[in-house]
Amino acid sequence: MSKPNILLTNDDGIRSPGLWAAAEVLSQIGFVTVAAPREQFSGAGRSLPYSSDGLIQEETTIIHGKSWKVYAVGGSPAQAVQHALLEILPYRPDLVVSGINYGENVATSITTSGTVGAAMEAASLGIPALAMSLATDKMHHFTHSTEIDFSTSAYFAAFFGRMLLARKLPPGVDLIKVDVPADASLDTPWEWTRLSRQRYYTPTKPARASWDIPETPGYHIDLDFNVEPQDSDVYTLIRKGHVSVTPLTLDMTARVDQNILDQFAGLDNPLSTQ
Secondary structure, three states: OOOOOEEEEEEOOOHHHHHHHHHHHOOOOOOOOOOOEOOOOOOOOOOOOOOOOOEOOOEEEEEEEEEEEEEOOOOHHHHHHHHHHHHHHHOOEEEEEEEEOOOOOOOOHHOOOOOHHHHHHHHHHHHHHOEEEEEHHHOOOOOOOOOOHHHHHHHHHHHHHHHHHOOOOOOOOOEEEEEEEOOOOOOOOOOEEOOOOOOOOEEEOOOOOOOOOOOOEEEEEEEOOOOOHOOOOHHHHHHOOOOOEEEEEOOOOOOHHHHHHHHOOOOOOOOOOO
């Protein structure tokens, strides 16, 4: 094909307005195939639940007068990527985009993010991947609210999508995570950032009178900006109001000198491998 092939998914599900905002702009730079979870699947990380049914439903959706053939997958965001690559697409995509998510995915909380998890699944298979999120109020995190304007975040999805299609990722970078401020404009600056080491979404105790009442832990945002590095994704997004662009790697090995590890282990001869 003359145009690049782009696989688009979203952990908020096949009906998410954020998904369709991304689909519209990405269709201007490539041929877009949409495969996303049948249901809302936020917080899934890169999970591959055995309980997923794996059913694939081909649907036709009308978005702003344009007809789209899409695929609703009975599974997690990462499973939607797997099914698309193994069963739906007759070719290997040039790029996988996950988003646009309702709510920012920052700091150490990204391991729970279905948006990032889907992009990680694609990256693990050697496909350039982009995880897109828009900062929103907590009340909108698990919704399909039409009050949210995705136009600016969609612009940045196309901007970074073009970047990933035009050149190879630098060595050691497996995917790119982008978080757009809620009030961003097309002129909002973007910066390379690193993950904050603070916990962004702090779990809260389930509000129930007894354990036989169905309920799950909630969460709130609790940060100390006095100890937050100014080049972190959290500081850049929240304090500076800039678009945070974080290069991520699948290699989660701690970057620590072996001598330090040997000392930690109490070895008499730290450099000895005997």
